[in-house]
Amino acid sequence: MSSSTSSDPDRRTWLKAVAAGLIPVALGGALAVPQARQALARVLQPTPPLDGLRLSGPWLNSPPLDAAALRGKVVVVCFWTYSCINSLRVLPYLRAWQARYRDRGLVVIGVHTPEFRFERDPANVRQSVRDLDVGFPVVLDGDRRIWSAFGNNAWPAFHFFGADGRLYGHVDGEGGYDASERRIQALLSQTPGPVVASPLSTISGSGPEAAADWDSLGSGETYIGYGQADAFASPGGFRRDVEHLYRAPDRLALNRWRLTGGWTAGEEFAVGAVAGRIAHRFHARDLHMVLAPDTPERPVRYRVRIDGAPPGADHGWDVAPDGSGVVREPRMHQLVRQSRPVADRTFEIEFLDPGVRAYVFTFG
Template sequence: MSKEINQNRRCFLGTAAMTIAAAQFGVIGSLKAQPSKTPVLLRLPIEGKLPSLGGATGWLNSQPLTAVGLRGKVVLIGFWTYTCINWRRTLPYLRAWAEKYEHQGLVVLGVSTPEFAFEKNVDNVRWAAKDMKIDYPIAVDNDYAIWRAFNNQYWPALYFIDAQGHIRHHQFGEGEYEQSEVIIQQLLAEAGNNGTSHGLVSVDARGAEVAADWGNLKSPENYVGYERTENFASPGGAVSNKPHIYGVPARLGLNHWALSGDWTMEKQSVALNRANSRIIYCFHARDLHLVMGPAERGTSARFRILIDGEPPAAGHGVDVDEQGNGTVTEQRMYQLVRQSEPIHDRLFEIEFLDPGVEAFAFTFG
C-alpha cells in the first residue's frame, strides 16, 4: 500500500472519547454527542449515493451484493479490519442491530479493508468472522476500492443508507450507539416499516469488546514497525530490516518501549529471531492488547507476560492465564492485560519462549 494511504487511514477513537483523545493524543476535531433515551425525529440530509460495491475482491456470508440490488432496503455499511480494537468495541452493537432489524428491512454489510498484510488473507478474515460470530454479509476490500469510493479514512466507519440508495448519515469511530440506532429506526420508518420498535438494544460485551475505560486511558495505539512507531527507546535506536541484538534502557518513560534480544525490525512489524527475547512497554490503561502472530501459518509459539516484574494474577487478559502464560496461534489481536483500579503507570514485559513470532501494534482500553 502507498505511503499516502498509510498516513490517511487510522483506527479511530470516536466521539465518546474525542475530548480525552484531543488532550492526550493530539486528535483534532469532535462531534457533539447527543444520546437520547426517547427517540426523536432527526434531520438527516442526503450526503450522496451509495457507491458501487463492485470493487470487492471477494464475499463472505453472502453472494455478491450490488448498490442496485440493495435498493428498497435500509443498509448499514461498516468498514472494519479485524485487529482494530476500536471496531471490536463497536461490533456488539452491529451484531445486535443485524439480528433485531433483519426482518424489518435492514441489511448490515461489513467491508473488510485490511491494515496489515496478513489481513488480506481471506482465510484469516473468514476465521475472524467465525470467531467473532459475524453472520452478516462481508465484502472483502483488499484493493481499497470500496474504501476509496466512499472516500473513507477510518476504522470503524458506519454509513447509513436509506431505501432509495442515499447516504443519510455517517459515524466515524466508537460511540453514539443510541443515536445510530435511532437513525436506523427512522430510515426503516421512512421506508414504510411502521412496526419498528422504538426500544434500543442492550449488549453484553465481553473480553476485548468491552468499552474502554476512557477515564484511565493515557496510552495511545502504537505500531512497532519502523515506518510508524513512536517512542522506541532501546539504546542505539532501531536497525531497519536486519537482525540485531537490542537492549533495554535503565528507565522507560510513559508510552516508551524497547526490545531485548535478537529481533529484526521491519516496516510493519518486529520479527523474533531467537527465543527468550522480550518486548517491554510502559503504559497507563486498564487493558493492553498486542497484534501479533506466528511468522508461518499453522505454527505456534509460547510466551509469558509480567506486569511490574510479577505475573499478572487477576490482571490477566483473556489470552493469558494468571501466571501470564499464553500461546500465539493465529495472526490477530491478543488481550494480555485487563487490570482493576487503581490504574497506574505499569511496566509490561512479554517474553517469547519460542522463535518465529511477528508483532505489529499495541492498543489499549
C-alpha cells in the first residue's frame, strides 16, 4: 500500500538518482533531494535532446557528436543492435539515406544499444560495423543511458531531428520507410541549399537484410535462455544452470521447440555439449538463430536439416546446401530461406563440436 505523504515523490527521486549511479551510495543522505532531482534531470533528460548522445561511448566512424556539433543539420538517430534481425533489415535504408542526403545536410547516427551481453563488447561491435558495411557514425550505448534519455523502447527505432535541434517525430519498428524519407526531405527543405528531389529512393536489401515475407510469417521470436523462453517442448522442462541430457517429445507442434542431447540451460542462453541438437517447428520464409562459440578460439561446426533432409535450395545465408556451417563469432546466423511456397517445416540443427551458445530464434 502506498502512502500519500508529500515526501514520497522526493524519496523516489533520490532513490532513482542513486540507482542510476548519479549519487554515490556512500554519501547516504548527504545530498538534498532537490540536488538529486537536478542531477537526474540533467543526466537522464539532457537539454537540448541531442545532448543525450553525450551520455555513452565510445564512438565509431566519427568523433563524439552532440547538439553543438550537429547544429544546422537534419539528424536521424536510429537505435539498433547488431544481432537483431529487425535492426539488420533497416540498414539498407540508413545507408541509402546517408548516401543520398549527406551532402545536403543529413547526418545518420546509429545508437548501438545491446540486448545480449556479447553486444556490449566494443571489439564485437567494431567487427560487426565493418562486416555490415556501416559507414555512418555509431555510438556504443552499453548501459542504455542514451536509450533512457531518448525514452526509447524498441529495436529499431528512428528519431527525426530538424536543423533547429528539435524532435519532429519518431517511428518504432520496421516499415513506414516512404513516410520516413518524406519526413527527411521535408526537414531538409527547411534548410538553406538546393531543392531536395522529391522522388523516393528505391531501396532493397539482400541476404539477411532483405525485407521479411510478412504475408507468410507465422512464427515469432523464440528465446532459448530460460529467462525469456516459452513454448519449450522437451519432456520435464528446463533444468536450470546444470548440464542435463534432454530428450525429444513424441511430437513437435507448430511454434514449439526442443533440445536433445547434453545442454546447460542458462538465463540468457543454453550451452551445448557434443551432438547437442535444437529443433523448431515453424512457419516462415526465413529462420535465424543468434549463436556464439563459448570460447572465441574454438569455432563450432553444425549441420542443418529441414524435415529430416539437407536444406538444398532452402539454405540460408550462413549455411551450405548440404546443411553445413560454422559458428565463429557471436552474431545472428540466417539458417533457412525457403525458396518454395512457405509451409510448416521442422528445422533441426546439430552441433558437431561442444561449446555453442544458443540465444534466440527469429523469423522473416
